[in-house]
Amino acid sequence: MTRNQLNGKIWVNSAKGAVLPIGILLLVMFMIVPIPALILDIGFVTNILISLAVLMIAINAAKPLDFSSFPTVLLFATLLRLSLNVASTRVVLVSGHEGPEAAGHVIESFGSFLIGGDYVVGIFVFAILMIINMVVITKGAGRVSEVSARFTLDAMPGKQMAIDADLNAGLLTPEEAKKRRAEVATEADFYGSMDGASKFVKGDATAGILILVINIIGGIILGVVSHGLDIATAAKTYVLLAIGDALVAQVPALLLSIAAASIVTRVKSEQDLSGQIAGQFGVSRAWVPVAAILGFLGILPGMPHFIILPAAGLSGFIAWKLAKAKKAEQVAADMPEPVAPENLSNIEWGDVSDSAILGLEIGYGLISLVDERKDAPLMGRITGIRRQLSRELGFVVPMIRVKDNLALGPNQYRITIAGVIVGEDEVWPDDLLALDSGALEGTVEGRPGKDPTFGLEAVWISPARRSEAVVAGYTVVDPSTVIATHLNHMVAHNAAEMFGMDEARKLLDTLKEVAPQLVDGLTPNPLSLSQIAAVCRALLAEGVPLKDFRRIAEALVDCARPDLNIGQLTEAVRQRIGSLIIQTLVPVRMPLPVITLDGELEGLLAQAMRVGGDAKHPIEPALAGRIVESVTTAARPLMAEARSFAIVTSPVARRALSRLFRPHLPETPVLSFLEIPDGKPVEVAAVVGNHDRISAHAG
Missing domain, CATH: 1.20.5 (Single alpha-helices involved in coiled-coils or other helix-helix interfaces)
Incomplete structure (x- = not known):
């Protein structure tokens, strides 16, 4: 911007700021200083212009706050009209004896054209306008303003609490919450101001009556006493001018009253008043x-x-x-969207990619579970799942996109993570799933099935058989709970697939607010953002949450060395945060049930690690198969009792055994000796040896 443009902009802003003070001074001058009839005519026309503009703005406002300056505008418009009344009264009383044209052409025109020069008709017309303005419009608008102000102020605490609740739930950002609080306060101020502004209109109407009476009585007295007119001539002259003057002021007053009433009676809508009325009358x-x-x-x-x-x-x-x-309109809505010929060969990235990491695809028979008109039971559960998993995992779980898929059966659903199908099954939206709790006292008729999450035997029953199934010992759940539980399970066990560099950056930014020195000592040196994200993914893949990210960051700082790869760094971090891992398995004072390997088998595994190096599966297949079979056999009694336990081995073999057992015992963590805190009590449930030897030990 050039210097001349900058100076011009400053001058324009200064001129805008000076308009209102100058206007107020002119209003005061109209009341004090005598003004010519020509200036009076210009003032009357300006008054009508402003009143029409205010009315049009009020009609085209979508909501009352779109014209939040209306109470102040109404005040100044009323002052303008009253100052013109004072000036016109002076002109009528001083120069009225010279004829109707002495008070200006506007007053003369209103006195002759609107009432035909008959002052008796003018008195009745003025009285009717006053009744319409005061009794009908102003009184009704004032009552609406009073009630709206009272209800708005009463509802203000509740609205503020709702904003705070949405902010705490993460539905609003702090900036959006601040903006909404400002809107609530502005709304309360507006309706409070409108309640008082309606009194301006009522007072203005009362002043109009008094000014008319003063003009008539004063004009007759001056005409007879000062100018030698007879009473009939004086009455005809001054009453005609007084009525014209009153009508000139009353017409803009009526327009402003209509504008005020239209503002306070508005209901919030995206359309203006014309569009709203047209739509509802259509x-x-x-x-x-x-x-x-x-x-x-x-x-x-x-x-x-x-x-x-x-x-x-x-x-x-x-x-x-x-x-x-x-x-x-209905025919057009049912027709598919036409594709322009020139765009047929234009393929965008959005046509071939989906930015949503988590997806739930449903058949058309399950749409009722996500239909808002039917309370969308599944959508509420999905929101709860995201909130709960975010707390448990330590990072915000991405949005879950729910969409229909015509390629699926009507009652089928499919769970995808990063485009990969991780789970799918079939539910019946109008039935209930009765799960076999293991202690049944009877059976119930229905469609045989299995729980998609844990593989339990189950039966799909009609809602009428719910009580019968509960009495028989079944656990009965609805279809939305079945899908939500399956979704929760799959998301929790695939958390590593949802964690990337962006999530790592957000964890670091959050930690930096409370521990800035720790974050500065962690990244970009000695560890890059990609290395931190890789370690976090490795921890999540083995069921280690990131809730206490500060402890994890401290461990990363202590363990980071240039000679360690990601796997070795993860193992070092696990040893530092062993207490965090253990507390997710059993309570603090309860002993940890473990399955261990005997010394001979540990020696074989150590030798395999030295030979295999960093291979993904360094254990010889035949030995790996025997280990899996033996550990699975040892784990069955613990699994039957639904007890949490861990497989404990040497630090050298821990990572390889974790990958080995993950497909067979996905719920069982594999720990190293160094990850168990010194004071943690341990119950050795079984010791697995080479050649399928298993020896059980008491705790």
Whole structure:
């Protein structure tokens, strides 16, 4: 921006700021200093112009706060009209004896054109306008303003609490919450101001009556005493001018009263008043009875047929056009979106990729579970799953995109993570799933099935058999709970697939608010963001949450060395945070049940590690198969009792055994000796040896 442009902009802003003070000074001058009739005419026209502009702005406002300056505008418009009344009173009383044109052309025109020069008619017209303004419009608008102000102020604490609740739930950002609080406060101030501003209109109408009486009485007295007119001539001259002056002021006052009433009676909508009324009157079935009733009245004897029957025809035409337009809209809505020929070969990245990491695809028979018109039971559970998993895992679980898939069966669903299908099954939306709890006292008829999450035997039953199933010992759940539980299980066991560099960056940014020195000592040296994300993914893959990320970051700082790869660094971190890992398995004072390997087998594994190096599966396949079979056999009694336990081995073999057991015992963690805190009690449930030897030990 050049210097001249900057100076011009400053001058324009200064000029805008000076308009209002100058206008107020002019209003005061109109009340004190005598002004010519020409200036008075300009003032009257300006008053009408402002009133019309205010009315149009009020009509086109979508909501009352769109014209939040209306109370102040109403104040200054009232002051303008009153100052013009004072100035016109001075002119009428001083120069009224010279004729109607002495007070200006506007007053003369209103006195002669609107009331035909008959002051008696003018008095009645003015009285009717005053009744309409004061009794009907102003009184009603004032009552609405008073009630709106009271209700708005009463609702203000509740609205503030709702904003705080949305902010705490993460539905609003701090900036959005601040903006909404400002809107609530502005709304309360606006309705409070409108309650007081309505008194301006009422006071202005009262002042108009008093000014009219003063002009009439004062004019007659001055005409007879000072100017030698007879009473009839003085009455005709001054009453005509007084009525013209009163009508000039009353017409803009009526416009402002209508504007005030339209503002306070508005209901919040995305449309302006014209669009809102047009949309609500655009119902064809409402116009059909109107046309029928008018048609019936039009054929009655003695009725003005040539007026009523055309009105009936017009109403019928409107009903026909509205019905035709609605039918055309329905046809257009049912038609598929046309594709422009020039865009047929234009393929965008959005057409071939999906930015959502988590996805739930459902068949068309399950749409009722996510339909908002039917309370969308599944959507509420998904929101709860995301919130709970985010707390447990230590990072925000991404949004879950739910969409229908016509390639699926009507009752099928599919869970995807990063585009990979991790789970799918079938549910019946109108039935309930009765799970075999293992202690049944009877059976219930239904469609045999299995729980998709844990593979339990189950039966799909009708809702009418719910009580029968509960009495028989079944655990009964609804279809949305079945899908939600399956989704929760799959997301929790695939958390590593959802964690990337962006999530690592957010964890570091959050930690930096409370421990800035720790974050500065961690990244970008000695560890890069990608290395930190890789370690976090490795921990999540083995069921280690990131809730206490500060402890993990401290361990990373202590263990980071240039000679360690990601796997070795992860093992070192696990040893430092062993207490965090153990507390997710059993309570603090309860001993940890473990399955260990005997010394000979540990020696074989150590030798395999030295030979295999960093191979993904360094253990010889035959030996690996025997280890899996033996450990699985040893674990069955613990699994039957639903007890949490761990497989404990040497630090050298821990990572390889973890990968080996993950497909067979996905719920069982594999720990090294160094990960168990010194004071933690341990219960050795079994010792697995080479050649399938298993020896059980008491705790």
